[in-house]
Amino acid sequence: MSPISFEDLANKTPRYGDALRALDGWIRAHASVDVINPAALAKELKSFNPLDLAGALGEAEHAGLLERRYKVLTPSGVLDDNEFEDPTKIPETLPDRFNRYFATADADVIPVFRRAALR
Amino acid sequence: MADPKHLEEALRLVEDLCTADQVRDLLRVHKTKDVRITAEKKEDLVRRNLREAITSNAVSISEVFDLIRDAEENGNQHIFYYRPETKKLAAALSLENVARQLWGTRKESMVAGFPNLTLIPDSFSYSDLRVPGSKKPNDWLLKIYGQKAIVRATGKVEHRPGGYIWREFVEEPLRIVLSARWNAPDLLEIRIQRDESRRRIEEWQQMVWRMLSPALTRAQFSEWPVTPCMRRIVLEAHRHENVYDFRDAGVIDETNEVIGEFQAISDQGNLFQSTLARNAVNKFVNDGGKLKALAVRWKTSESSNVPSRELRTLLGVKETHEVLIASHCSALDIEYVTDQLRGFSK
Numbered sequence: 001m002s003p004i005s006f007e008d009l010a011n012k013t014p015r016y017g018d019a020l021r022a023l024d025g026w027i028r029a030h031a032s033v034d035v036i037n038p039a040a041l042a043k044e045l046k047s048f049n050p051l052d053l054a055g056a057l058g059e060a061e062h063a064g065l066l067e068r069r070y071k072v073l074t075p076s077g078v079l080d081d082n083e084f085e086d087p088t089k090i091p092e093t094l095p096d097r098f099n100r101y102f103a104t105a106d107a108d109v110i111p112v113f114r115r116a117a118l119r
Numbered sequence: 120m121a122d123p124k125h126l127e128e129a130l131r132l133v134e135d136l137c138t139a140d141q142v143r144d145l146l147r148v149h150k151t152k153d154v155r156i157t158a159e160k161k162e163d164l165v166r167r168n169l170r171e172a173i174t175s176n177a178v179s180i181s182e183v184f185d186l187i188r189d190a191e192e193n194g195n196q197h198i199f200y201y202r203p204e205t206k207k208l209a210a211a212l213s214l215e216n217v218a219r220q221l222w223g224t225r226k227e228s229m230v231a232g233f234p235n236l237t238l239i240p241d242s243f244s245y246s247d248l249r250v251p252g253s254k255k256p257n258d259w260l261l262k263i264y265g266q267k268a269i270v271r272a273t274g275k276v277e278h279r280p281g282g283y284i285w286r287e288f289v290e291e292p293l294r295i296v297l298s299a300r301w302n303a304p305d306l307l308e309i310r311i312q313r314d315e316s317r318r319r320i321e322e323w324q325q326m327v328w329r330m331l332s333p334a335l336t337r338a339q340f341s342e343w344p345v346t347p348c349m350r351r352i353v354l355e356a357h358r359h360e361n362v363y364d365f366r367d368a369g370v371i372d373e374t375n376e377v378i379g380e381f382q383a384i385s386d387q388g389n390l391f392q393s394t395l396a397r398n399a400v401n402k403f404v405n406d407g408g409k410l411k412a413l414a415v416r417w418k419t420s421e422s423s424n425v426p427s428r429e430l431r432t433l434l435g436v437k438e439t440h441e442v443l444i445a446s447h448c449s450a451l452d453i454e455y456v457t458d459q460l461r462g463f464s465k
Contacts, residue, residue: 033387040385071386079386081431081445092274093315097367097382098412099436099443101315 009063019048019056027115035069036113037079057113066113073108083112126173128236129183134165136190142169145178145186152177184234188247191296192262192310194447197320199309200440200460201340208339212301214259218248220334238266238294243326246296251450257303263330265295265323297327302457307340317437344439348463349410352434353400355463356391362459364389367414368400369435373407411435417456426452434460 006024010017022045027036038057042050060066070087072080074096081097084090087109093101133142139161146156146168154172158164172178203209222229234247247262268290275287300308311323328337352363367382368390381396383389391397404410417430430452433443442460444453 035387037385076380076382078382078384081386092272095315097414097433098369098380099433 004063004065006060006065009059009065013059016052016056016059019045019052020059022048023053023056023060034114035071035083036066036115037071037110038112039110061113064116067116069112069114071110071112072104073110075102075107079110079112083114125236126170126180129180129187130165130170132187132191132236133169133183134162137165137186139164141186141190145169145182146172149177154178187236188234188262189449190447192251192260192298193450193453194444195313196444197311197313197436198442198444198453198457199311199324199438200343200345200442200457201307201309202305202343203307204339204341208335209303209305212303212307212335213257214248214250214301217259217261217301217334221245221248221331222333234262235264238264238292240266240292241268242266243295243297243330245330251300252454255303257301259301261299261331263297263299263327265297265326267293267295269293295323297323299327299331302454306343306457306461307335308457313443342438342440343464345434345442345460345464346410346439348460349413349434350404351463352413352415353404353410356397361418361420363415363417364391365413365415366390367412367433369411369413370400370403371409371411372403373409378411379403417452417459425455430456432456 004012006020006027010020010024013020023041026041026045027033036057038050038054041057042048042053045053057066061068067085070084070090072082072090072094074080074094076096078097080094082094090104090109092104094104094107095101142161142164143156146154146164149172150156152172152175154177155168158168169178169183173180173183203212218226218230229245230248233245233249235244236246237244243263243265245261246264247260249260250256251258251260269292270288270290273287273289277285277287279285296312298310300310302308309324309327311320311327314320314323352359352365353368356364366386366388367380369378369380371378381390381400383392390400400410402408413434415432415434417426417432419426419429427449430448431445433445435441436443442456444456
């Protein structure tokens with residue numbers, strides 16, 4: 001069975017149709033980007049309501065086009081390199097960008113999305 | 120056929136260290152020999168399919184050892200670079216000489232027994248000595264296994280009556296893989312597996328030197344700093360856009376009084392996409408400041424396929440001769456990085 005496309009999904013869910021098409025366009029324009037950070041996406045697709053973008057990401061995840069992952073913000077406020085399928089599996093400490101380990105207990109955990117086809 | 124004890128240990132390591140794809144790739148090479156590839160779970164893939172392939176001699180145990188070597192020797196490690204003090208020493212660093220000095224008359228039997236997969240609790244032992252690839256016959260790699268009991272917090276915390284807080288710790292064995300890689304003609308790499316404890320990393324590095332000491336000593340080598348390479352990598356970035364980019368840079372001023380850090384917010388960001396950041400880092404470097412650390416992403420080359428996928432490295436992690444390879448990669452990928460650093464050091 002061939003997987004559903006963003007266009008199919010946009011037609012099936014008109015509530016998020018425009019946001020899904022914009023998301024598809026963004027993904028095509030950023031072929032080298034493996035992971036979609038919703039905050040970065042919202043910054044680039046300014047003409048869309050962030051709630052619609054969040055809804056589109058959720059629909060794409062539900063349809064199997066994207067997979068949800070979790071990343072941790074380092075104490076400097078940037079995304080850590082490690083990625084987790086399950087937030088409960090985040091270890092107590094992680095290395096930051098300069099390999100200094102920090103406690104994850106107080107760190108923010110950010111959901112991100114990975115393109116399913118790229119796994 | 121493999122010794123049954125050896126086989127069990129090898130299968131256990133394959134299951135722990137290798138991905139299902141790596142095991143499948145090995146089985147696929149021998150698919151004409153009636154080897155079963157598909158399996159519901161990784162455990163079945165290793166414990167049933169790979170075991171059957173080995174016992175039927177479709178896959179040799181040496182191929183399984185190579186799989187383990189690939190998984191545990193490359194990446195997720197700190198590399199400390201050293202240069203021999205004299206050319207005479209460099210010329211004498213053959214595998215043959217090193218083996219003779221390490222084990223004397225027992226040399227033949229030691230090398231014949233490699234790889235030695237057995238871990239000895241609270242101890243370190245020689246695991247392997249070999250030429251790591253066919254393209255550089257003068258290179259060698261000495262591998263050391265260690266096992267140490269460490270105490271780790273499980274993250275479970277309980278608040279009990281009376282204001283007591285109970286935090287759970289477990290004692291567990293830590294498997295340690297260390298190596299010394301002679302990268303002819305002029306570099307010795309001490310490779311230490313990644314760990315959150317800097318003290319352990321330093322102790323393990325001393326352990327490698329101690330175990331090398333019958334053949335060569337720390338005093339015969341000087342550190343090979345990667346800081347001059349970092350400077351060139353930054354200043355020449357615009358000329359090598361297809362080769363690398365970088366995301367994070369640490370700088371220190373000319374008086375060693377002020378440090379600064381630049382980090383792209385996105386984990387996939389490129390620092391020099393910001394003109395302001397590029398100008399600032401270049402000014403630091405050009406006006407007497409120094410780079411303290413540089414996170415370089417080496418891009419894949421379509422022509423050579425090396426590195427096989429993009430590779431993240433942190434140059435100058437804590438020491439000027441230290442590089443961190445952030446994730447698992449192939450032996451050729453690490454060689455590529457070292458060759459790039461050699462090139463940028465000229």
